Each structure stands twice: as C-alpha cells, then as structure tokens.
Amino acid sequence: MSMPTQQYVKTETVGRIGRIRLDRTARYNALNRTMVREIVEAMETFDRDDRVTVIVLTGNGKSFSAGADIEEMLEATPISMELLDPFADWDRISRIKKPIIAGVHGFVLGGGFELALACDLIYADPATQFGFPEVGLGVMPGAGGTQRLTKCIGRTRALEWLFTGDRMQADEAERLGIINRVTTDVEATVLAMAERLSNQPSMALRLIKDAANKAVDLSLQDGMEHERRNFYLLFATADQTEGMQAFLEKRPPIFNQQEQE
Numbered sequence: 360m361s362m363p364t365q366q367y368v369k370t371e372t373v374g375r376i377g378r379i380r381l382d383r384t385a386r387y388n389a390l391n392r393t394m395v396r397e398i399v400e401a402m403e404t405f406d407r408d409d410r411v412t413v414i415v416l417t418g419n420g421k422s423f424s425a426g427a428d429i430e431e432m433l434e435a436t437p438i439s440m441e442l443l444d445p446f447a448d449w450d451r452i453s454r455i456k457k458p459i460i461a462g463v464h465g466f467v468l469g470g471g472f473e474l475a476l477a478c479d480l481i482y483a484d485p486a487t488q489f490g491f492p493e494v495g496l497g498v499m500p501g502a503g504g505t506q507r508l509t510k511c512i513g514r515t516r517a518l519e520w521l522f523t524g525d526r527m528q529a530d531e532a533e534r535l536g537i538i539n540r541v542t543t544d545v546e547a548t549v550l551a552m553a554e555r556l557s558n559q560p561s562m563a564l565r566l567i568k569d570a571a572n573k574a575v576d577l578s579l580q581d582g583m584e585h586e587r588r589n590f591y592l593l594f595a596t597a598d599q600t601e602g603m604q605a606f607l608e609k610r611p612p613i614f615n616q617q618e619q620e
C-alpha cells in the first residue's frame with residue numbers, strides 16, 4: 360500500500376507495525392497544517408493496510424512536538440480558520456481503528472500534547488515535559504486538549520494545568536494516569552508493546568478500542584450494549600475459534616492466520 364508524499368514525517372513498516380516519525384526537527388516538530396495532514400494520511404494508510412496491526416508514533420530530534428505552528432497561526436482570522444478548518448484533519452485521528460502507540464520525549468506541548476492524547480497508549484522518557492502553553496499565547500487548546508485532559512484527570516485538576524500553562528513532568532503525567540509509563544528507553548518500550556499487540560487478534564483489538572472509545576461518550580447502559588454487540592461480532596472471527604480451541608488444547612494460540620495467508 361503506497362504512502363502519500365511526505366515532507367514532515369517518515370514512515371516505514373516493520374513486521375506488522377506501521378511506524379510514523381515526526382520529522383521537522385529544526386522546529387521541535389511544530390505541527391503546521393501540511394504536517395498534520397501527513398500524519399493523518401499516514402495513519403489512515405496503515406489503518407487500511409491488512410499487513411499492519413498496530414501503529415507507532417514517535418518524535419525525532421530533541422522532542423515529540425512543541426505544538427501547532429505559531430508562525431502559521433499569527434495572521435489567522437476567525438474567517439480564515441472557519442474556511443481552512445485546520446482541526447478537521449485532527450478529527451480523522453479519532454476514526455483510526457487500529458491501536459496507536461505514542462512514544463514521547465522532550466517537549467510535548469500544546470498540539471503536541473493533543474496529538475499524544477489522541478493516541479491510545481503513551482510511553483514517555485523520564486525528561487519529557489508536557490503542557491498546554493496556549494494561554495500564554497492569548498488562546499487556548501483547540502485540537503481536543505481541554506476535552507481529553509478533563510475527561511482523563513477531571514475538571515479541577517485539568518483546569519489548573521490549562522489556566523497556568525505550567526509544564527508537567529513525566530512522573531506526574533504517569534501519576535495522574537495521562538500516560539501509561541515512564542521508561543528510560545522509549546523506542547524499545549513502544550516497539551516491544553507494538554510487537555506484543557501485533558500478535559494479538561486484530562479484530563478483537565479493533566473492537567476493544569471501539570468499545571473503550573464509546574465509554575468516553577455514552578451512558579453506562581448504552582456503552583454496555585455497544586460492548587455486547589462487539590463481543591457477539593467477534594464470534595464471527597477465526598481468532599475466536601483459535602483462541603478458545605488453543606485454551607482447551609493447552610497450547611498457545613496463533614492469531615491472525617487468515618490475514619497472513
């Protein structure tokens with residue numbers, strides 16, 4: 360499956376892992392519109408590729424990302440924003456069905472933090488600094504930061520970070536449950552996790568992600584009904600037969616065999 364042209368990201372497929380590296384290092388991977396489009400298109404290409412089970416997103420150079428490109432936004436007006444609708448591309452990340460693992464280091468600020476929060480699992484280097492400095496620019500997060508952080512850590516705690524723009528250290532992000540883990544070798548950790556997930560049944564991963572996402576938006580009852588439908592659907596997969604048969608035969612299951620044929 361061919362990738363669209365890329366200027367600000369690098370992509371490769373390693374086994375069943377689709378890798379995306381941000382690559383605008385001279386600007387701390389500040390996210391201009393073209394770069395966001397390239398990230399989204401790379402994710403969508405991997406999402407459609409049957410050989411890929413899991414997507415890994417990492418930074419490059421000194422950082423994951425210092426946020427949206429401030430220079431690009433300086434001359435913006437409400438009308439230019441409305442016409443360009445720069446955040447429409449960000450919405451497409453929410454529709455990626457495969458697991459996305461973010462490995463972050465250095466600065467994870469503003470839109471960079473929002474990008475990490477749009478992923479499913481986040482692993483961070485101990486020296487990583489997270490934050491929403493938008494208030495210091497006279498604006499606010501616009502790509503999901505106020506919503507995702509609040510849903511993740513609660514309103515009063517989120518508001519302190521959003522009002523002050525203070526930087527959050529990696530261990531605090533871990534304590535608050537914003538990231539999965541601090542690790543001294545981000546690259547090895549994300550690849551090991553991606554490798555593990557790539558051996559899990561791909562349709563189960565997809566429907567687990569879908570159900571967990573619904574938990575954020577739906578009432579408990581509606582969410583449970585959605586979960587049940589996904590559960591029933593998995594009984595149409597060869598991996599369900601393989602997983603249960605392997606258990607009864609006391610052997611490890613081998614998933615995704617149909618896709619590998």
Ligand code: CAA
Nearest residue numbers: 386389425426427428429430466468469470492500501502
């Ligand atoms: N946009 C555009 N350019 C940026 C940038 C950004 N977000 N972040 C860094 N750069 C550029 C700098 O302008 C500088 O360019 P030049 O070499 O041409 O001068 C280069 O990257 C290196 O940056 P610094 O010289 O500032 O490096 P530093 O080590 O002193 O500081 C930093 C690093 C703390 C990350 C600092 O650059 C910084 O504070 N960046 C801005 C962070 C920020 O405010 N992010 C929020 C953006 S708004 C947003 O994201 C809205 C949204 O919700 C989508």
